[in-house]
Amino acid sequence: xxxxxxxxxxxxxxxxxxxxxxxxxxxxxxxxxxxxxxxxxxxxxxxxxxxxxxxxxxxxxxxxxxxxxxxxxxxxxxxxxxxxxxxxxxxxxxxxxx
Amino acid sequence: xxxxxxxxxxxxxxxxxxxxxxxxxxxxxxxxxxxxxxxxxxxxxxxxxxxxxxxxxxxxxxxxxxxxxxxxxxxxxxxxxxxxxxxxxxxxxxxxxxxxxxxxxxxxxxxxxxxxxxxxxxxxxxxxxxxxxxxxxxxxxxxxxxxxxxxxxxxxxxxxxxxxxxxxxxxxxxxxxxxxxxxxxxxxxxxxxxxxxxxxxxxxxxxxxxxxxxxxxxxxxxxxxxxxxxxxxxxxxxxxxxxxxxxxxxxxxxxxxxxxxxxxxxxxxxxxxxxxxxxxxxxxxxxxxxxxxxxxxxxxxxxxxxxxxxxxxxxxxxxxxxxxxxxxxx
Numbered sequence: 001x002x003x004x005x006x007x008x009x010x011x012x013x014x015x016x017x018x019x020x021x022x023x024x025x026x027x028x029x030x031x032x033x034x035x036x037x038x039x040x041x042x043x044x045x046x047x048x049x050x051x052x053x054x055x056x057x058x059x060x061x062x063x064x065x066x067x068x069x070x071x072x073x074x075x076x077x078x079x080x081x082x083x084x085x086x087x088x089x090x091x092x093x094x095x096x097x098x
Numbered sequence: 099x100x101x102x103x104x105x106x107x108x109x110x111x112x113x114x115x116x117x118x119x120x121x122x123x124x125x126x127x128x129x130x131x132x133x134x135x136x137x138x139x140x141x142x143x144x145x146x147x148x149x150x151x152x153x154x155x156x157x158x159x160x161x162x163x164x165x166x167x168x169x170x171x172x173x174x175x176x177x178x179x180x181x182x183x184x185x186x187x188x189x190x191x192x193x194x195x196x197x198x199x200x201x202x203x204x205x206x207x208x209x210x211x212x213x214x215x216x217x218x219x220x221x222x223x224x225x226x227x228x229x230x231x232x233x234x235x236x237x238x239x240x241x242x243x244x245x246x247x248x249x250x251x252x253x254x255x256x257x258x259x260x261x262x263x264x265x266x267x268x269x270x271x272x273x274x275x276x277x278x279x280x281x282x283x284x285x286x287x288x289x290x291x292x293x294x295x296x297x298x299x300x301x302x303x304x305x306x307x308x309x310x311x312x313x314x315x316x317x318x319x320x321x322x323x324x325x326x327x328x329x330x331x332x333x334x335x336x337x338x339x340x341x342x343x344x345x346x347x348x349x350x351x352x353x354x355x356x357x358x359x360x361x362x363x364x365x366x367x368x369x370x371x372x373x374x375x376x377x378x379x380x381x382x383x384x385x386x387x388x389x390x391x392x393x394x395x396x397x398x399x400x401x402x403x404x405x406x407x408x409x410x411x412x413x414x415x416x417x418x419x420x421x422x423x424x425x426x427x428x
Binding site: 021022025028029031032035036038072076079080083086087090091093094095096097 | 142143149195
């Protein structure tokens with residue numbers, strides 16, 4: 001009985017992992033579109049999606065079976081965050097206008 | 099165990115074995131399916147990382163390599179000294195980035211009478227530090243020759259006898275304009291003079307830009323045989339926020355500084371300007387040796403006052419530039 005419950009939980013973790021990873025990929029795709037169409041990344045609800053995707057990846061990390069998916073998704077989100085910080089600070093140096 | 103029981107036992111064992119086999123196959127299939135999708139998503143992740151990573155590298159290049167501000171300054175300063183009577187509103191510069199490239203778009207203005215009018219719209223694309231595309235959309239009615247040759251400049255050195263301007267026609271064109279117009283005119287002198295002397299001799303019109311004698315204007319050819327175009331600087335005080343001549347004690351000194359900056363980026367400056375060849379080291383040496391003297395200026399003012407210059411014995415040639423309706427308040 002306990003084994004069945006644990007298996008169900010595991011399925012949930014794996015599903016969360018896939019959702020988190022695919023969500024991260026979608027955000028990465030959106031980031032690509034924003035860059036190529038010259039739309040300001042900070043000017044839209046982009047980060048709302050980042051905050052929505054992150055919990056799925058955190059949940060996925062808790063199970064051994066879905067850990068790789070969770071780490072994968074979180075790495076994508078971390079990359080997006082680092083990208084934003086770097087672009088924000090370099091933007092001050094590169095664009096001289098207020 | 100009799101034969102019957104043996105048969106039943108072996109059948110049960112066979113059935114159990116078959117179940118295990120199908121379970122095993124199911125697990126194998128599921129694992130292959132998951133790995134296949136993981137591989138697809140890993141490839142997608144790698145592909146989608148290319149653009150943001152190259153965008154970050156582009157920003158790093160324009161921040162720590164050839165800076166975007168340097169490119170912008172070279173572009174604006176080049177236009178100030180190579181395009182007569184023009185100014186830029188750098189605050190209106192539109193700067194945007196795509197991976198490995200930068201786009202600069204801005205408008206250039208001309209002073210005609212007492213007002214500034216849009217002259218050109220520039221769209222410059224840089225691939226990292228070099229100019230990859232230049233597009234100029236002009237709003238002018240009288241456009242200087244697109245391909246400069248040694249015989250077609252609008253400002254002519256006193257010792258240059260190789261000319262294409264029909265100056266008599268230009269004076270007649272000017273005479274035919276209504277009195278209620280303001281005019282931009284390109285005036286060439288019989289002799290070299292300082293910019294202050296030029297201003298003093300023409301008090302009724304505004305001297306807006308002065309072409310500087312750099313030793314190559316007698317033939318309009320540099321030492322290496324390339325065609326050169328006039329260079330000079332704005333004469334009037336320029337208080338626009340981003341102008342290189344803002345709050346300058348002497349525009350002449352700023353002009354010399356600009357030439358030095360341009361010399362460090364001569365290839366880029368040549369690509370940005372409409373001149374084929376800037377020959378800066380040669381011209382800077384000449385200016386340092388003989389000082390800044392002008393052989394021609396761009397003036398603007400009421401048609402009548404510009405026409406009155408014909409009677410002055412210093413004016414050798416005239417070329418009429420842009421004409422606008424009256425906006426003179428003096």
